[in-house]
Each structure stands twice: as C-alpha cells, then as structure tokens.
Amino acid sequence: MDQINKLKEVLDNFDFKVSLEKSKVKNKSKYSVKKIKEDILLFSEAYLLVDGYSEYKEEDIPLGATKLYGSPHLPDDIHPDDDEIFLGQFNMEQLKPFDFKNILPIDSGMCYFFVRPGEDMDMGRPLEDNSSDDEDDEDEEQYMDEFEEEYNDSLRVLGRVYYSDTPIDQLKVRKIPNGGKSVPASRVFDFNNASENIFFEQSPYFDLKGILGEDYDHFMKELESNDVRFNVYEYSSELPDEFFFGQPQCLQGEGDGTPVLFSVDSLSVDFCDSGDCVFNFCLPYHFKNIEDGGLNISCT
Numbered sequence: 001m002d003q004i005n006k007l008k009e010v011l012d013n014f015d016f017k018v019s020l021e022k023s024k025v026k027n028k029s030k031y032s033v034k035k036i037k038e039d040i041l042l043f044s045e046a047y048l049l050v051d052g053y054s055e056y057k058e059e060d061i062p063l064g065a066t067k068l069y070g071s072p073h074l075p076d077d078i079h080p081d082d083d084e085i086f087l088g089q090f091n092m093e094q095l096k097p098f099d100f101k102n103i104l105p106i107d108s109g110m111c112y113f114f115v116r117p118g119e120d121m122d123m124g125r126p127l128e129d130n131s132s133d134d135e136d137d138e139d140e141e142q143y144m145d146e147f148e149e150e151y152n153d154s155l156r157v158l159g160r161v162y163y164s165d166t167p168i169d170q171l172k173v174r175k176i177p178n179g180g181k182s183v184p185a186s187r188v189f190d191f192n193n194a195s196e197n198i199f200f201e202q203s204p205y206f207d208l209k210g211i212l213g214e215d216y217d218h219f220m221k222e223l224e225s226n227d228v229r230f231n232v233y234e235y236s237s238e239l240p241d242e243f244f245f246g247q248p249q250c251l252q253g254e255g256d257g258t259p260v261l262f263s264v265d266s267l268s269v270d271f272c273d274s275g276d277c278v279f280n281f282c283l284p285y286h287f288k289n290i291e292d293g294g295l296n297i298s299c300t
Helices: 003-013 016-022 033-042 092-098 140-151 208-225 287-292
Strands: 044-050 085-091 110-115 160-164 187-189 194-201 230-233 242-244 262-264 277-282 294-299
Touching: 003 033, 003 044, 003 194, 003 208, 016 033, 016 208, 033 044, 033 208, 085 092, 085 277, 110 294, 160 287, 208 230
Parallel strands: 194 230
Antiparallel strands: 044 194, 044 242, 085 110, 110 160, 242 262, 262 277, 277 294
C-alpha cells in the first residue's frame, strides 16, 4: 500500500473527536473531524526519495535508464540543437510504478530535458503556455507587461522537453555538442533503493499540533506504528535535497501547485549564473502539451 493510502487508513481509525473535545485550540468550533482529516491530506504530499545512484561506465549504462548528465540515449528522429545542454532523461515506464497520484501525463516512453546557456533566468515561460511564438509584429514591452500580468503566479520553465515512444532497444547513445560545455559523468538512479515519504506542511492556516494538543504525540506514534513515513516541515528548505514527484521547491513562493517530476538543489552543468537555487524538472498535466515542460529554477 502506498503512503497516502496508509495515511488515510490511520486517519479513519484515529479518534479525532476525543482529541477535539480535549483540545484548547482557539476557535475550536470551526473544526470538525471531517475537516481535520481533509486538511491533513491537503497539507500532505508524497515524495519519492532515491537513496543513491548506480555506478556504471558510460558505455555500460542500460539503454533508457533514468539518469542525469552523460550522453543521452536518443531515437533517430530527435536531433537537439548544437547549443542545447543535456540535463537528464526520464523513463516513464520506470517511474510509473511509483506514481501513486497519477502525476505523469504518460505511462511509457522517454522524456529528455535540455536547456540553452544564458536563457533568461527571471522569466522563462509559463508551464502549459500554448500561445503562439510569433510575436514579431507586437511591441515587445507591451507584450511582456501583458505576459507578467497574466502569468504572475504561474510556474515558469526554461529549455525544452523532447518525448519519444521509440522502443528502448532502438535507442542509441548519442554524443552531442552539448552547447560547447563539458559533459559530467552520468548519475543513474537506483530505484531499488527508493522509498515514498510523506511531508506535511506545518501551515499557519492549519496548526495540527495545536488542534490535537496532548494527543499530537499519540497521533504521530500511530503513524509510525502503521509504517507511515510522516515528516513535518515548515519551510521548503527543510525538504530533501532531491526527490521525485511532490511539490516543486520554490524559494520565493512562486509555485502554483503544479506537481514536479524531479527536484534537486544543485546541478553539475554550468549553464547560468544561478547562485543559491533549486532546480525543478516539470511536465505539464496533459500529454499533448508535453513539450511545454522544462526546467524551473527558483533562487533566493
């Protein structure tokens, strides 16, 4: 059973009614057993943590492995531009068994993430923006003002996502110009060492500890005894350094609720002066828009 369903099972069996009766929280009347359960699920998110990487020589990496860096395993019909830098490839079939919330827009095939050096780190484009790229006849300043107004709260992404459903055994290890940048060694994810964990946001809008009062520790022990890996955090900096799924790490609160494919707090590819940042690999909800995915960079 996945972690969210284990959490739901504990919520169904825990006596929140008694906890509420004993609670000294302010405005107790606005809470009900149903609302407490709903809010715990609302502020909980499942993250897939992969503890470690498999080590291979580049020529020995299994075709279609989910990995960062190195040389991409491409079909014959994908030709990245010479200035595009390869960040990583993700095997949807390899990831789907862990996709308990149906975040992935497709069950199979490969997604490849590329960026160009020096792309505008402040703007990007909104995820799932299907507007025309033909803006040559518009006043640029007016266009950007309208863009900012419409997409101010949207998660913006850079670069390009290529998708292929070519059979894995027909992929080829491809040496590419990589934007003239050096190519770091591949980091191949070892999903044999993967675990799903729940991270619960301690929000000022829902103070679980205050609501449960003296029963809070009892609730946490119930979670532990039922093998629910339940972690409480207040700031995004308390999230793991890297993870699959869950919410993107947004250091300035620019997230819009869009789930993330993969998030990491550093990259071994030098393509911008990004400073203290986190990097979110994003895909759109709908497969038909999959090329609208890309890299979201959030910096302090």
